[in-house]
Amino acid sequence: MQTSKIKIKKYVTLICFGALLSMLNPAWAESDMQLQEKALKARELSRQGGVDHSAHTNPASEAEVFRGVFYGYLPCKEKDCDGFKMTLSLKQKNNYLLVTQNAMASAREYYDKGKYSWDDVSHILTLTSNKDSVQRLFTIKDAGTLIQLGSNGKPLPGDQDDYTLNRSDKAKSREVHIH
Template identity: 60%
Template sequence: MQMQEKALKAREMNQQGGMDHSAHANADDASGGFRGVFYGYLPCQEENCKGLKMTLSLNQKNNYLLVIQPAKPQNRESFEKGKYVWDEGKGTLLLTPNKDAPLRRLSIKDAGTLLYLSGDGAALPGDPDDYLLKRSDQAGNREMHIH
């Protein structure tokens, strides 16, 4: 009975965004609260491209996987793996790819929302809401990335 009550309380806190992960976060990994899968549909600058479907997986040991799928004819997914570093002071996330690809920067709006920035950390042109990636449990649609 007590276990059920604890599970119900934990579920309620999680649904309200008040879950405290500090008790089980690894001290070596301050970004523990930002692990998860984030989805977004960002503007595309290429010709005949209606947008970019992005899926960013932040995994243990500061590893990430980024999948980008342009919404255009003859689209081709690209996959990028690397390491991520969370800068608590600046509230940013820096993605460093394993292979020859540009550094990527995101601003942490809250535990479930990231804002995609330019490589130098500046805001991208247009409405900032067009550059949001939302964690899967808050995105409301886990099928944004389609294979």
């Protein structure tokens, strides 16, 4: 009985040692990786036969390209207001998050979530709040700039540059300059 236990221990040790050596041999591991890569390439080539990939090069709409985070400092209509900071995040599945904050030290932030829609013809971005279905309208100046519009879709009074939100990856700085 003891001799069979000793033989089993020797075989288990020999098997473990052999397995360890096979894992540490880089030539075998590299050739396995190469075989796997070749198999994946061959599978992919066989799947691609006759498939049109032009749909992948252009997004379905400009709205998909325009997703991102936009920052800005917008003026107030009231005289006792210093303006407010606005951060708009356009997310996937047409969801948005809008954060506004009065431009005062330690001012409270206000959050609004909802859905956005995009009109490819007029280049109007419409935000519809989940809370009260209020709509905010923006137009696109260029690939990195949104301009807030009035509720009637017309430009707000004054210099339109005062109502701009700049995309974070297109803007030179996220710092807000308050007068």
